[in-house]
Amino acid sequence: MPRTRTSTSYPLPRTIQLLEYVHTPPRPVVDDDTRATFPAILARDHYRCAYCGRKGADTVDHVFPKSRGGDESYGNLVAACAPCNQVKADRTPEEAGMPLLWIPRAPRADLKRQRAIWRDLTPTP
Numbered sequence: 082m083p084r085t086r087t088s089t090s091y092p093l094p095r096t097i098q099l100l101e102y103v104h105t106p107p108r109p110v111v112d113d114d115t116r117a118t119f120p121a122i123l124a125r126d127h128y129r130c131a132y133c134g135r136k137g138a139d140t141v142d143h144v145f146p147k148s149r150g151g152d153e154s155y156g157n158l159v160a161a162c163a164p165c166n167q168v169k170a171d172r173t174p175e176e177a178g179m180p181l182l183w184i185p186r187a188p189r190a191d192l193k194r195q196r197a198i199w200r201d202l203t204p205t206p
């Protein structure tokens with residue numbers, strides 16, 4: 082089939098109207114976009130609170146608050162005990178003065194380092 086060359090000109094618009102604005106929320110503290118379930122987060126963190134280090138954490142905290150656009154990814158969720166989760170509330174760890182004991186990541190990353198942190202947090206008899 083022979084190619085044909087066409088030439089058409091269009092006038093440039095003076096203004097462009099924005100019909101829809103897609104709000105992009107601020108990025109979470111740690112960039113790992115894989116969506117996670119709450120049971121997966123509790124298992125990844127071995128039911129240890131990311132703020133006080135105690136065992137038996139049974140809630141999941143959004144590091145960057147969900148109310149401010151924080152997502153449910155491995156990089157934004159940590160296991161937390163109910164008291165720490167309640168005290169932190171809708172604040173970032175920095176705002177709440179509650180630094181994370183580890184940086185939340187997908188389970189495959191830094192597993193060896195994570196185990197060393199848990200070992201260091203375990204009191205010796």
Ligand SMILES: [Zn+2]
Pocket residue numbers: 130131132133134135161162163164165166
């Ligand atoms: Zn705690």
